[in-house]
Amino acid sequence: MADRISEIKEAVIDGMQKVVPGKVQQALDEGIGPETILNEAMINGMAEVGQLFEDGEFFVPEMLVAARAMAAGMEVLKPYLQQADIKATGKVILGTVQGDLHDIGKNLVGMMLEGAAFEVIDLGTDVPPEKFVAAVKESGAQIVAMSALLTTTMPAMKTTIEALENAGVRDQIKIMVGGAPLSDQYAKEIHADGYSPDANRAVSLAKSLIAAA
Ligand code: B1M
DSSP: OHHHHHHHHHHHHTTOTTTHHHHHHHHHHTTOOHHHIIIIIIIHHHHHHHHHHHTTSOOHHHHHHHHHHHHHHHHHHHHHHOOOOSOOOEEEEEEEBTTOOOOHHHHHHHHHHHHTTEEEEEOOSSBOHHHHHHHHHHHOOSEEEEEOOSTTTTHHHHHHHHHHHHTTOGGGOEEEEEOTTOOHHHHHHTTOSEEESSHHHHHHHHHHHHHHO
16 A cells, blocks of 8 residues: 555656546555555645745746646545535635635645535635635625635735725625634634645535534
8 A cells, every 4th residue: 555655656756647546546445545645645646746946946937837747636536535425515605815826725725624514615726815705695695715825825814804994795695714824813813714734624614614604
C-alpha cells in the first residue's frame, strides 16, 4: 500500500495529469480507502509542492500542473468520497474570494457537501463581494461558504461579510470560512459564524450552522 500511495504522491508532484487517475483507480481496486488516497497521497503531495515552491525549486507553472493532476485524480475519487444516502440538507453558496484563484480545497469542500446532500451553488474563484450578495438574494441559500488560500486575500472575506451586511441580507444566512491561512480566531474577528480547517469538518460545521439557524 505504501508503494502505491507514494507512486500517486510522486505523480501529483510531477504533474502527471494523465497518470494520476489510473493510479488512483488502481489503488481503489486494491482496496485502499479513498480518504487514505486523498490525504496521504494527494493532499500530502500538494503540501510538498508548496514546500518546493517556497524553497525556490518549483515555480507557478509546476504548481499549476500539479494542481491539474490532483484535480484529475479527484474526479476518480469523487464518487467514493460521497455518500448518497442522506436526504437534502440545505443550500450553500460556495466561492473562493476576490483576488484568489485557488480552487482545489474549495472544490473538495463542495464535493463533500454535495456528498452530504447539500445543494451547492459554486460561484467559482475570484468572486467579488457583490456576486456573493446577488447569489444570496437570488438563491434562498442558508449558508455562504468562503475559501481563501492567500494571506493577501483573507481580507476579502471581511469585505464580503460587510457587503452582505450593507445589502441587508447578513441575518438571512450563516457564514463559514476556511482555507490554509485561516484560523478560528480570524473567523471570529471578521464575524463569520464558523471556521473549518478541512473539508470533512466543513460538512459537520455546515450541518450545525443549519441546525442553529
Ligand atoms: Co499558490 N500559493 N499561488 N497556486 N499554491 C499557496 C497557497 C502557497 C502557500 C504556496 C507557498 O508559498 N508555499 C502561497 C501562499 C502564501 C501566502 O499567502 N501565505 C501561494 C502563492 C504565493 C501563490 C501565488 C501568489 C504565486 C505567484 O503567482 N507568485 C499565486 C496567486 C494566484 C492567485 O490566487 N491570485 C498562486 C497560484 C497558484 C496556482 C494557480 C499555480 C495553483 C492553484 C491552482 C488551483 O487551485 N486550481 C497554486 C497551488 C496549487 C498552490 C499550493 C501548492 C497548493 C494549494 C492546494 O490546492 N492545496 C499551495 C501550497 C499549499 O497549500 N501547501 C499554494 C490542496 C488543497 C486540498 O488544500 O486548498 O488548503 P487547501 O484546502 C484544504 C483546507 O484549507 C480546507 O479544506 C481543504 C482540505 O480538506 N479548506 C476549507 C479550503 N477552503 C475551505 C473552505 C471551507 C472549509 C475548509 O469552508 C468554506
